[in-house]
Amino acid sequence: MNRAVRVPKSASERGELVRRSIGMVLGVLFVGVGVGFYRMALFGMDPFQTLMGGLDAIIPAVSFGTLWLATLITMLIVPLIFKRSLIGAGTIINLLAVGYAIDVSHQFMLTNLPNHNMGLRILWLSIGLIIIAMAMAFYFTANM
Numbered sequence: 001m002n003r004a005v006r007v008p009k010s011a012s013e014r015g016e017l018v019r020r021s022i023g024m025v026l027g028v029l030f031v032g033v034g035v036g037f038y039r040m041a042l043f044g045m046d047p048f049q050t051l052m053g054g055l056d057a058i059i060p061a062v063s064f065g066t067l068w069l070a071t072l073i074t075m076l077i078v079p080l081i082f083k084r085s086l087i088g089a090g091t092i093i094n095l096l097a098v099g100y101a102i103d104v105s106h107q108f109m110l111t112n113l114p115n116h117n118m119g120l121r122i123l124w125l126s127i128g129l130i131i132i133a134m135a136m137a138f139y140f141t142a143n144m
Contacts, residue, residue, distance in 0.1 A: 020142040024090050025097075027139025030131050032101020037128030039106045040113065041121045052099075064106070068099020090144040 038045060045053060055067050062070075072095045079086045094117045114120055 001058065015134040020086055020144055021089070023094060023138040024142035024144045027135045027137070027142065028093050028097045029101050030088075030135030031094075031102075032098050034107040034128045034130075034132035034135055035102045036105030037124045037131060039102070040115055041108045041125035041128060042115070043121065043125055049079075063100075063103055065100035068102065069095065072099075088144050090139065090142065093144075 002119070008017050035049065038049070043049070051079065052064070052068060055071065056064050059067060076087070076091070076095065109124075115124070
């Protein structure tokens with residue numbers, strides 16, 4: 001897939017680019033909120049979130065969002081060297097926004113949502129799952 005940047009020529013192409021860009025940004029932000037709900041559920045995480053949680057535990061002086069950014073920049077070195085065509089606008093927005101969206105949403109939830117019993121934890125997990133499914137639909141449909 002060629003991700004070369006091309007300036008849209010017609011109004012309809014510009015409108016399509018705006019629609020796709022909004023979908024991509026919404027997808028990235030919704031992923032952050034969904035992962036925030038996963039963290040509230042306390043049922044464990046996928047391997048990457050486990051790595052991030054471990055880094056967050058051993059480097060408490062740095063915010064989760066900053067750790068996310070540093071980790072993804074480190075992981076981006078290989079594609080930058082070997083396959084730059086895999087890096088698009090979505091990669092950059094994801095790199096810059098998801099960690100901070102997780103950080104903000106999780107902190108908001110910790111201060112505003114109860115998390116005392118198994119029923120609520122199951123609810124938070126279910127809400128997170130639904131939000132992440134919607135987020136992936138936005139993000140992948142944008143194809144950026």
